[in-house]
Amino acid sequence: MARLKLNGFQRALVALLAALALCLLTGPITFRDLYQGSDTNEEASLSLYSAFARSKTPAQALRRADNSGSEDSNSDEDETELPAPVEFKLTEEEKTTAYHDYGCRGAKLLGILRDSAKHTPSSWIHFSGISSWGWRINAESTAQGAPVREYGLNNVLDSIGASEAEPPNNNIRWVHDIRTTHSDGARDVAYPATGAYYEDICNVRDGVIIAYDIVGPRFRVMGRTEGEVPADRPLPKLAQWSDVVWLTWVNLTTDATRGGLKHVIHTGVLNQYSVAIAEMAVMSMGNANGRLKNFPGHKFTQSNDREAQAAFEALVGSPNVSGTAWLLIQHFRAVGKKAIKSVSIWNADPMPAVLKLTEMGNWNENMNLLIELAPLEDAEHTRRRSRL
Helix, strand or coil: CCCCCCCCHEEEHHHHHHHHHHHHHHCCHHHHHHHCCCCCCCCCCCCCCHHHCCEEEEEEEHCCCCCCCCEEECCHHCCCCCCCCCCCCCCCCHHHHHHHHHHHHCCCCCCHHHHHHHHHCCCCCCCCCHHCCEEEEEEHHHHHHCHHHCCCCCCHHHHHCCCCCCCCCCEEEEEECCEEEEECCCCCCCCCCCCCCEEEEECCCCCEEEEEEEEHHHHHHCCCCCCCCCCCCCCCCCCCCHHHHHHHHHHCCCCHHHCCEEEEECCCCHHHHHHHHHHHHHHHHHCCCCCCCCCCCCECCCCCCHHHHHHHHHHCCCCHHHHHHHHHHHHCCCCEEEEEEEEEEEECCCCCCCCCHHHHHHHHEEEEEEEEEEEEHHHHHHHHCCCC
């Protein structure tokens, strides 16, 4: 299903009406309800609110920094400073270069995953770190629930044995709209709001994270994932999707359920590098026009076939999939010593697949990804079987 486009006024009106309806049904929900619990939410033991209420993070953590920084302006003030996203289109030469470069990156990530001595734990281990770097939960979007059906994921979730109900699917939207100041040891550095946002649907019971609507700080400021960041707009240190979604996942899980993550799904992929790499991966497998099929689409795994392995490595190294690779590398033990077993790409639109994915304009929003995780030895076994 195509995503409904709303202008700023319409989005504000929808949010206001949703908030009013929610208040009429349940009473007002505050950040204190989200993080410390309240009488009105005590019975919602499986909801997002109770999951976050079990956190030991104090309620004020969303609106204050930790000892490494401080908030010094509000979100409304920063909203006017946000730059417009840069629109661009990759040339055929840039696509070819990207396929090679991201393939090298993917091969390196897969090598790191196989060698535990190369694993570098993430420095982001405290949930309060999210808010201290200018991120806050958008209560309106979060309260609207998990829009699983909106993206026609029914058959996808059925194929992996996951529910489409809510709960167990919980919607969490983080927005980076607070300006913060942090010391670099010599001076205080101001980090402007970027307008970035990460909206994910977490299903702890079935081990699924759906990256439903994500635009990171670098992409939001520059309109692309490569290149130098403007000196006057330094990006927050806590900026990567993998770090934000992991801290969210930790806050929703227990030690017993944390390693149950099995699948990561990306809907409506917009990153031009990820889109171009997907197109070239499909073309490398004999589909000369780059036509993207409907689900189950095209599945790529580790292979002894050179072309198939190159396609798999390029996809793993691509901007959207590499975030999951880093999540596995930096939290290897906590996530259950897993690796990426396969990557599937497909066109979610019910109409026949359209030619030339990267030339479809807004149609590229129909590109979806399914990343299958498995214990490292099982993922490696897939490649060994391909050699037989």
